[in-house]
Amino acid sequence: MRAVVDTNLLVSGLLWGRNPGQLMSAARGGSLRLCSSEFLLAELKVVLGRAQFTARLTDRGVTADAVLASARSICEIFDPPAIPMPPELRDPKDLAVLACAVTYEADAIITGDEDLLALKSFQGIPIIKAAEALEKLAL
DSSP: OEEEEOHHHHHHHHHTOHHHHHHHHHHHHTSSEEEEEHHHHHHHHHHHTSGGGHHHHHHHTOOHHHHHHHHHHHEEEEOOOOOOOOTTOSOGGGHHHHHHHHHHTOSEEEOOOHHHHTTOEETTEEEEOHHHHHHHHTO
């Protein structure tokens, strides 16, 4: 399965585990192919730099840069062109996820973001939660 994972789910998977963590393991193992963009990875870097994640990074014995490097290592990086803002998209910041998925010809967008999930799909690409993605991967 080829998928785009939004930033919040990446953070959850890289720092906490559970379903998002299983997806990161599937990406490391090759059964899930993840796509991202420099824009989304820059957003990940900003998020990881927030004070609320300092303790978690310390507890895991990693730095924000190491987690970012880990994300880069499991993602194919694309530079998607701009796409028009769909009128039903509630959060314009999510447009980068949609553009990446379209450029990558993803099989799914995996997210916990209610604004994205409300779309259900975008240009034929289903928008699903981590648990559903794991079911599709039979993990």
